Amino acid sequence: MAERTTSKAPPGGLKRWFEERYGLSKVREWASHKTVPVHRGSVWYYFGGVSLFLFIVQVVTGVLLLLYYRVGVESSYESVRFIITKVPFGWLIRSIHSWGANLMILAAMIHMFSVFFERAYVKPRELTWVSGFLLLLLAMGFGFSGYLLPWNKLSYFATKVGTDIAGVLPWAGGFLLRFLRGSEDVTGATLSRFFGFHAAILPAIFTVILTVHLLFVQVQGMSQPHLKKPSTKPPMPFFPNFVLRDLLLWLMVLNLLALLAVFFPWELGDKADPFASAPAGIKPEWYFLGAFAVLRLLPAHILGIAGDLLGVIGIGLGLVFWALFPWWDRHAPEGGRKAWAVAIGVIVLLSFSLLTYWGWRAS
Amino acid sequence: MNDPTSSLENDKITRRHFLDAAIGLGGVALVASVAYPIAKYLVPPPQAEASPASVNVGKVDDFQPDTGTIFKMGNKPGILVRSKDGEFHAFLAVCTHLGCTVQYRPDLGVIWCACHSGRFDLNGINIAGPPPRPLTPLDVNIRDGQVFVSREEA
Amino acid sequence: MKTTLLILSLALTATVPATGQVARKSDSGSCAACHAGLDAKNRAIVRGYEKDVHFERGLLCSDCHGGDPAVKDEDAMDPAKGFVGTPEWSKIPEFCARCHSNPAYMRHFNPLGNVDQLEKYRTSRHGILLAKGDKKVAVCTSCHGVHGTLAVDNPNSPVYRQNIPQTCNRCHGDAAYMAPYRIPTDQYGKYARSVHGVALLEKHTKGAPACNDCHGNHGAVPPGVNDIEAVCVICHSINGELYDQSPHRDAFKAAGFKQCAQCHDHHLVFHPTDAMLGVGEGATCVECHSPGEAGYVAAARMRQFLDSLEIRQTQAKSLLDSARVLDMDVADGEALVEAIRQNLIEARTATHAFSDKHLAEVGSKGLVAAQKADSLARAAIFEHKFRRLGFGVATLIITGTALLLFLKIRQIERRKRKPPAR
Secondary structure, eight states: OHHHHHHHSOTTSHHHHHHHHHOHHHHHHHHHHOEEOOSTTGGGGHHHHHHHHHHHHHHHHHHHHHTTOOOSTTTHHHHHHHHHHTSTTHHHHHHHHHHHHHHHHHHHHHHHHHHHHHTTTSTTOHHHHHHHHHHHHHHHHHHHHHHHTTOBHHHHHHHHHHHHHHHTSTTHHHHHHHHHHSSSSSSHHHHHHHHHIIIIIHHHHHHHHHHHHHHHHHHHOOOOOOOSSOOOSOOEEIIIIIHHHHHHHHHHHHHHHHHHHHHSOOOOOSBOOTTSOOOTTOOOOHHHHHHHHHHHHSOSEETTEEHHHHHHHHHHHHHHHHHTHHHHSOSOOTTOOOHHHHHHHHHHHHHHHHHHHHHHHHO | OOOOHHHHHHHHHHHHHHHHHHHHHHHHHHHHHHHHHHHHHHSOOSSOSSSOSEEEEEEGGGSOTTEEEEEEETTEEEEEEEOTTSOEEEEEOBOTTTOOBEEEETTTTEEEETTTTEEEOTTOOEEESSOOSOOOEEEEEEETTEEEEEEOOO | OHHHHHHHHHHHHHHSOOOSSSOOSSOOSHHHHHHTTTOHHHHHHHHHHTTOHHHHTTOOHHHHHOSOTTSOGGGGGOGGGTOOOSOOGGGHHHHHHHHHTOHHHHTTTOTTSOOOHHHHHHHSHHHHHHHTTOSSSOOHHHHHOSSSOOOTTSTTSTTSGGGHHHHHHHHHTOHHHHGGGTOOSOHHHHHHHSHHHIIIIISOOTTOOOHHHHHOSTTOOOOOGGGHHHHHTTTOHHHHHHHHHSTHHHHHHHHTOOTHHHHHOSSSOOOOOGGGSSSSTTOSGGGTOOTTSHHHHHHHHHHHHHHHHHHHHHHHHHHHHHHHHTTOOOHHHHHHHHHHHHHHHHHHHHGGGOOHHHHHHHHHHHHHHHHHHHHHHHHHHHHHHHHHHHHHHHHHHHHHHHHHHHHHHHHHHHHHHHHHHO
């Protein structure tokens, strides 16, 4: 469409106006040269785009929710309830925001594991990997802080349990707990703080890292996996072939979101009551279930050290190990993968899936 | 099949134009179907706020001294009483006995429940009859000649 | 332990110089010292008195029984020193009234209390019969206890609100004891099953009436046939107001009917049901009204109205429920359902005007609320359908566009691939 309108513009008109100032032809020149490698793993390239699309959906719906959401112990629950009952299409916006968050993290995880197994993180793309992994962690931070904002029973207790984990750390634990909660317990202070994280601090950090991440991809181009039998197919032009495919997939994702929002509206539940006893079935969002399961499975004490402390330290070290993976797996044999790297990937993927399943079953 | 190449080319061109036009149309419909809910969402709903913190019950002059008025406080009835000396008192109009809606009785000068003659004074204290507890008090504020009633801070 | 306390406190009061009504220098506890050692009965009296409200307020044996506790043995109980011993049954009210009817004296203990008990008692059935020499009737101690008398607001007191029905029943439920009076003895059983009894005895409702709330306590009499309403309106005032304006008031009076109790009974007052109204089985109206009469028609109409209001309530509720099942939020409907419930209470009360027109007027609010609840629920159910429809349309658009994009991609790629082939 864009092409059509510009081609129809009278010569010397809008087109030239922009051309003189911004050199659009260079951009188009660049776009026409950008290609996407075609091979049997090409399908995985789409998940980065899907994650990006879902992030855009989150930004749009999140901004819309800001119009009616009012943070506060006396107003958070009420305003979300107001959004889903009184505001036209508020139910849709809110449900899409909730579902979109989950799909975004799912898409980002698929993107991450596909990059891992394609070994796309090796030189020169180490920082793309690190920035991507940071984005995933930030997305989880979005999920964790956003979960509390409706101030309902489940989210209240899930946040209580979730932030408690920070408290097990030695020395910094107490401070960290207070830093996260804004007070000793999960209170209105926690709510305002989480709102600040969710709607201001995290978006700012996320946008910067996302820009860097995308910039890296543009500068370095898409990674071509080292296959034993290199693909014979010519690369696909990024524009319009790949963009149109991306668009097609985005439309399907949009349709899926609408389907989920209409047929499985995200529940609001009952308002949080700090004095009520914890309800049965408190569970965090699915992407935290794995960590949740680890902490539950560990015995109270291991060699005289608190089990959950070891769990937290273990998970933390694991995340660091994972983030720095490009430096462990450096010297790539031409056209091959390292068996141990693949094994680690399989173990991580399997144990994450199994722990998530266990955590889901146990709660 | 036996068409000359030129018409075949023409065919292709028209088909391409048709497809482009159709995509344009689909794009417009798509934008509309996304923009419609968003536009509707942006228009403020009739009830402007979630459980408004305060309810505007009316103008001060609308309430004669020695009268009581029932109004809607969220999902519950509220009662605004203007006493003989012109002061305003507001409570949830839910009797603490069996939950009937209470009313103001000018002849008795009390808030009274018709169900079992429970009585509350103008401070909401249960003074006679079966009610076991005082009425839930509400805050009254007067701004620009309007009476606003809000829930008391816990 | 308690006895030591008693003696100790007696000793203490003895050492404190007389400053008021309570401290008596002479009462050194000699009464208790001897009487506690006499026999089981005397011991029980002394023990019981330790918990007595009079003892709590500093009164000692001699304050009621006279005599001089400072003197030993029989000398303490010298009638010359004011010793009165155990009063005769028929003298007990006056015995207590020496203090309790003396406002100047009672002011020191309970400035807000009544001092008219004896006066009222004399007007009661109990008091009248006692004056005639009946020694079986209740006197002060029958209900309040003696040598262990507790304050009325003490939950263990026999005259604490919740204990009153049992207290009255001690005599009034004893068929042999009550035989000479030829009055029923099943009041307690009936009361305990009644709405009032259930509220007081089972639900522990503070305001629920006990025996004395209708019969009086010190001035206990059964209300006369024409005074029943006066008793009931203490709580059920609207019903009384409506009844007084209704044709029933004069008609009942003329017929010698028992006002409220004619339809509702007296001790066995059940929670009224709609079945009591109308012309069907169990309806009280047909006890007097026969087909064709205006009253019969009005009764039938009133019942019909209540039934329809009730049905509208049920319908509104179930419609709201079906909206809820569809995950639609209809919290506003709860306020309407509550409004209908309130109106049903009002309407049921309004039946006491015994006018179908009045009832229809009162109940119109409920019908309006039911209408609103209906439309609210229907709107929610429609909204549910609308969402699915909207989703269908959006899906059609999205799928259609996606399909066109797919065709476009194929077209582009065919075009791109062809030139090198040529």
